[in-house]
Amino acid sequence: MNTRNKIxxxxxxxxxxxxxxxxxxxxxxxxxxxxxxLREICFTTHLDIDPVREHLDNYVFLNGKKHPVRDLxxxxxxxxxxxxxxKEFAGHNLKVKxxxxxxxxxxxxxxxxxxxxxxxxxxxxxxxxxxDHIDLSWDRECHLYFGRHSLEQIKKDYxxxxxxxxxxxxxxxxxxxxxxxxxxxxxxxxEILTIHxxxxxxxxxxxxxxxxxxxxxxxxxxxxxxxxxPSREIIALAAQAGVKIFTVGSDAHHLDDLxxxxxxxxxxxxxxxxxxxxxxxxxxxxxx
Numbered sequence: 001m002n003t004r005n006k007i008x009x010x011x012x013x014x015x016x017x018x019x020x021x022x023x024x025x026x027x028x029x030x031x032x033x034x035x036x037x038l039r040e041i042c043f044t045t046h047l048d049i050d051p052v053r054e055h056l057d058n059y060v061f062l063n064g065k066k067h068p069v070r071d072l073x074x075x076x077x078x079x080x081x082x083x084x085x086x087k088e089f090a091g092h093n094l095k096v097k098x099x100x101x102x103x104x105x106x107x108x109x110x111x112x113x114x115x116x117x118x119x120x121x122x123x124x125x126x127x128x129x130x131x132d133h134i135d136l137s138w139d140r141e142c143h144l145y146f147g148r149h150s151l152e153q154i155k156k157d158y159x160x161x162x163x164x165x166x167x168x169x170x171x172x173x174x175x176x177x178x179x180x181x182x183x184x185x186x187x188x189x190x191e192i193l194t195i196h197x198x199x200x201x202x203x204x205x206x207x208x209x210x211x212x213x214x215x216x217x218x219x220x221x222x223x224x225x226x227x228x229x230p231s232r233e234i235i236a237l238a239a240q241a242g243v244k245i246f247t248v249g250s251d252a253h254h255l256d257d258l259x260x261x262x263x264x265x266x267x268x269x270x271x272x273x274x275x276x277x278x279x280x281x282x283x284x285x286x287x288x
Contacts, residue, residue, distance in 0.1 A: 005266040005276045007287040009040040010259050011099070011123060012175065012217060012249020017045040017060045017078055020138075022254040026081045029258055030089050030096060036259040040278050042097035042123050043082055044249070047115065050105045052133040075119055097279065099123035101175060103130065104165040112170055123247075123279040125215060126171030128179065131157045136180055146187040154180060154188070155195040163203050166212060172282060173213035173247050176229035182220060196234055204234075204241035213245030213277060213284060214238050216268070218261035228265060236272060245277050245284050 013029055014021040026043060033041045048057045049069055059066045062074045079098055086096040098119075102112055104126050116124055129137050131154075134145040149157070158180055165171065177200075184192045207214065217229040228235070235246075248265040252258045269276055275286035 005270045005287060007039045007276070008037055008259065008262060008266070009042075009248060009276060009278055009287065010038055010250050010252065010262055011040070011042040011044070011097075011173075011247040011278070012101070012125065012215065012251045013041055013043050013258060014045060014101075014251070014253045015043055016064075017062070017074065018253065019046065019048075019057055019059055019061065020253055023061075023064070024255045026085050026096075027088075028255055029252070030085050030094060032255050032258050033094055034089070034092055038094065038259055040095040040097060041258075042099040042279070044099040044101040044123070044125050045078060046103065047100050047112075048103045048129070049108060049111060050103065050130060050133060053130070053135075057135070072115070072118070075115070079119055095278070097122040099125065099279075101125040101127060102171065104128055104161070104168075104171075105130065106161065106164050109168050109170065116170065120281070122281055124170070124172045124282065125175040126165050126173070127175035128158060128161050128165060131161065136184070137182060139183055142183040143187070146184050151188050151191055151195055154184065154192070155199060159196070159199045159203065163206070166203055166206050166210065169210055169212070171212065172279060172284070173215045173245070174207065175215045175249075176217040176219070176251070177214065177234060178230040182223065182225070182229070193231070196230075200234060201237060201241060204238045204243055207238070208242030208244070211245065212243070213247055214243050216246060216248045216265040217251050218248065218265050219251035219257070221261045221264070222257065228268070232268065235268065239272055239274055244275075246274055247277055247279075
């Protein structure tokens with residue numbers, strides 16, 4: 001019997017620290033994870049430190065109030081809360097992991113590295129959320145970028161930034177690799193779904209060489225799209241390029257999002273002969 005990818009995990013979860021998340025705490029998500037039959041949950045609060053966007057999103061919520069992201073006392077509390085949940089839920093066959101989702105911005109590598117080395121993260125996601133300091137993943141802001149740039153410019157801007165992110169080797173996995181399609185399709189139509197061709201392959205090869213992982217993000221399926229982030233095509237290209245490490249994540253920002261469509265992502269990995277992975281102290285291991 002083939003048991004590959006039968007272990008349900010969710011490695012992209014935003015508790016109430018993230019600015020755009022609903023006010024559900026770590027413990028709330030852990031209890032929900034038990035109801036869903038998840039075996040591992042990894043919390044990945046946003047870390048957005050672009051100084052140009054300081055007035056927009058350089059904050060988290062701490063005890064229900066806005067708190068400056070660079071005042072790292074919030075990370076002390078965040079890690080403490082996750083470690084307490086890990087201890088509480090260990091007897092319920094649920095592993096609780098400490099993660100972070102870093103918004104990569106060129107030029108901030110040293111500051112990002114310092115933060116990552118200061119805290120005992122199990123897992124670090126890296127994602128491109130902004131170009132020209134404009135948020136591509138926010139429906140109320142993305143028009144400022146997509147409405148002013150051609151497909152060719154979007155392709156150049158996004159994939160050059162992605163390549164830089166991969167080359168830093170700061171991240172365990174790349175999150176929602178083709179995030180630009182979520183809202184970009186409204187401005188540029190279905191052509192945006194193929195701008196990765198001929199440019200993503202060498203980046204995937206670098207990821208393979210660096211032993212970097214690729215996230216399969218299921219949030220697109222509950223937002224009206226018919227494919228994962230990244231697409232099945234890109235996931236297959238990653239496998240061809242030699243990428244071995246894959247994670248699945250719902251990108252939950254609300255309790256109801258937890259675990260959504262992760263079984264579909266696990267099924268795809270199985271069809272492609274690939275393994276879902278979990279992390280412990282930044283080290284991956286396959287779910288066999």
